[in-house]
Amino acid sequence: MPITAAEASRRNREVCALAPIVPVLVVEDATTARPLAEALVAGGLPALEVTLRTPAALDAIKAMAEVPGGRVGAGTLVTPDDVRAAKEAGATFGVSPGATDELIDACEAEGLPLLAGAATASEAMRMLARGYDMLKFFPAEASGGAPALKALGGPLPQISFCPTGGVSPSNARDYLGLSNVICAGGSWVAPADKVRAGDWAGIEALAREAAKLKE
Known part of the structure; x- marks a missing residue:
C-alpha cells in the first residue's frame, strides 16, 4: 500500500530507535546472509541495511x-527499479545516498519508508518540505562530521538524522551524543574477513x- 511522508518518517524513527548502530552491509555471498543477520540481531543490532x-x-x-x-532494509536505492526490487525481496x-523526486515518489507508491541522504541545509530543507523529518546524514565524515551535523541542528531542530559514512568506534559517540541523532550507520560490525571466515561469534x-555505545 502507498505510504505518506509522515508515515515513512514515523516508521524510520521506530527502526532507528531500535539500536544505536545500524549495520551497513555489503554482502558478497548470499549463503552468509542468514547467519550474519542472526549474529547481528543476537548482539543487539536488529535493524540491518543491505546495500x-x-x-x-x-x-x-x-x-x-x-x-x-x-528488520532488514535495502540501501543504495537510486532508481524506482531499485525500490521495486527491494520491496519484492x-x-x-x-x-x-541522496534523493530525487522520482525516487521519493516510487518509495511512497510502493509503501517503502525511505531514509534519504542529505549533506547540506538545502538538501535537508527540501526533504522537510516534502514531509520528511528523519534523514540520513551522508557522507558524514566527508561532510564535516559531528560538528557539521550539530550545526545543522541549530536552525533545523525538527529534523533527526542517522549519520553514515566514515562512522567508526572512535567517533560514533561524537555523533550519538548529538540531540538531532537517533542512531548511526556503520560497517565495522561486520568486517569482511570475519564474514568470509564464518566468525559469527x-x-x-x-x-x-x-x-552499548549510547548507554
Missing part, C-alpha cells in the same frame, strides 16, 4: 527477512559492543 552494491544483495535481503527479530525500509561480540 544494493553486489549481485547477491537481493538474495541476501530475502534470507535476512526471515530472521526472527530482525522483503525489505521493510529503504536507504538512499566474533561478529556477535562486535555487535554487542556497538549496542
Whole structure:
C-alpha cells in the first residue's frame, strides 16, 4: 500500500530507535546472509541495511527477512527499479545516498519508508518540505562530521538524522551524543574477513559492543 511522508518518517524513527548502530552491509555471498543477520540481531543490532552494491544483495535481503527479530532494509536505492526490487525481496525500509523526486515518489507508491541522504541545509530543507523529518546524514565524515551535523541542528531542530559514512568506534559517540541523532550507520560490525571466515561469534561480540555505545 502507498505510504505518506509522515508515515515513512514515523516508521524510520521506530527502526532507528531500535539500536544505536545500524549495520551497513555489503554482502558478497548470499549463503552468509542468514547467519550474519542472526549474529547481528543476537548482539543487539536488529535493524540491518543491505546495500544494493553486489549481485547477491537481493538474495541476501530475502534470507535476512526471515530472521526472527530482525528488520532488514535495502540501501543504495537510486532508481524506482531499485525500490521495486527491494520491496519484492522483503525489505521493510529503504536507504538512499541522496534523493530525487522520482525516487521519493516510487518509495511512497510502493509503501517503502525511505531514509534519504542529505549533506547540506538545502538538501535537508527540501526533504522537510516534502514531509520528511528523519534523514540520513551522508557522507558524514566527508561532510564535516559531528560538528557539521550539530550545526545543522541549530536552525533545523525538527529534523533527526542517522549519520553514515566514515562512522567508526572512535567517533560514533561524537555523533550519538548529538540531540538531532537517533542512531548511526556503520560497517565495522561486520568486517569482511570475519564474514568470509564464518566468525559469527566474533561478529556477535562486535555487535554487542556497538549496542552499548549510547548507554
